[in-house]
Amino acid sequence: NAGVTQTPKFQVLKTGQSMTLQCAQDMNHNSMYWYRQDPGMGLRLIYYSASEGTTDKGEVPNGYNVSRLNKREFSLRLESAAPSQTSVYFCASTKNLLRNQPQHFGDGTRLSIL
Amino acid sequence: AQTVTQSQPEMSVQEAETVTLSCTYDTSESDYYLFWYKQPPSRQMILVIRQEAYKQQNATENRFSVNFQKAAKSFSLKISDSQLGDAAMYFCASTNTGNQFYFGTGTSLTVIP
Numbered sequence: 001n002a003g004v005t006q007t008p009k010f011q012v013l014k015t016g017q018s019m020t021l022q023c024a025q026d027m028n029h030n031s032m033y034w035y036r037q038d039p040g041m042g043l044r045l046i047y048y049s050a051s052e053g054t055t056d057k058g059e060v061p062n063g064y065n066v067s068r069l070n071k072r073e074f075s076l077r078l079e080s081a082a083p084s085q086t087s088v089y090f091c092a093s094t095k096n097l098l099r100n101q102p103q104h105f106g107d108g109t110r111l112s113i114l
Numbered sequence: 115a116q117t118v119t120q121s122q123p124e125m126s127v128q129e130a131e132t133v134t135l136s137c138t139y140d141t142s143e144s145d146y147y148l149f150w151y152k153q154p155p156s157r158q159m160i161l162v163i164r165q166e167a168y169k170q171q172n173a174t175e176n177r178f179s180v181n182f183q184k185a186a187k188s189f190s191l192k193i194s195d196s197q198l199g200d201a202a203m204y205f206c207a208s209t210n211t212g213n214q215f216y217f218g219t220g221t222s223l224t225v226i227p
Contacts, residue, residue, distance in 0.1 A: 033215070041219060
């Protein structure tokens with residue numbers, strides 16, 4: 001049981017390049033999330049998908065787009081990478097909309113923009 | 115939006131001793147949930163404990179327990195009999211009716227042998 005799988009684990013981009021971060025979960029969860037983690041800032045929500053076919057903006061959506069490809073997969077795209085997007089990105093999922101369900105996290109993607 | 119505040123960027127504890135990590139939150143909702151997550155150097159986020167706001171009894175999971183003070187909007191984590199494997203970054207988090215999670219900035223815990 002892999003849980004939440006993120007690819008790639010590391011990536012270096014040049015300013016202006018585009019990139020898609022992939023996330024897949026095998027727990028039959030309905031809700032999926034993308035966060036970024038920066039030193040001293042904790043985790044900040046970029047986008048989330050409450051259920052298949054829906055996506056919503058989180059706290060810091062600018063510069064990103066998402067696609068909920070199917071129930072399992074939720075991708076995050078940087079169309080034109082900027083140095084300010086250098087961060088560690090985490091994908092997470094929860095079983096359903098009940099708020100007592102904890103989030104399950106992937107191992108993170110360390111992204112550096114030069 | 116909700117806010118979650120962890121005022122201790124770093125904490126240390128002697129092995130086998132007890133340590134308490136602080137967390138305060140701000141919400142206008144009456145029904146919400148609170149969590150503590152652990153992030154070791156491997157970066158994996160691991161759920162430590164959760165608390166339903168409507169429950170007065172403090173949650174406990176083995177050596178981990180919380181002190182939930184609803185009126186004060188405080189949600190501290192107590193780690194008893196600290197072990198070397200407890201060394202990690204700890205994040206406090208809360209949820210709202212919009213299915214979003216809000217995280218604090220984290221507390222880095224060092225366990226001294």
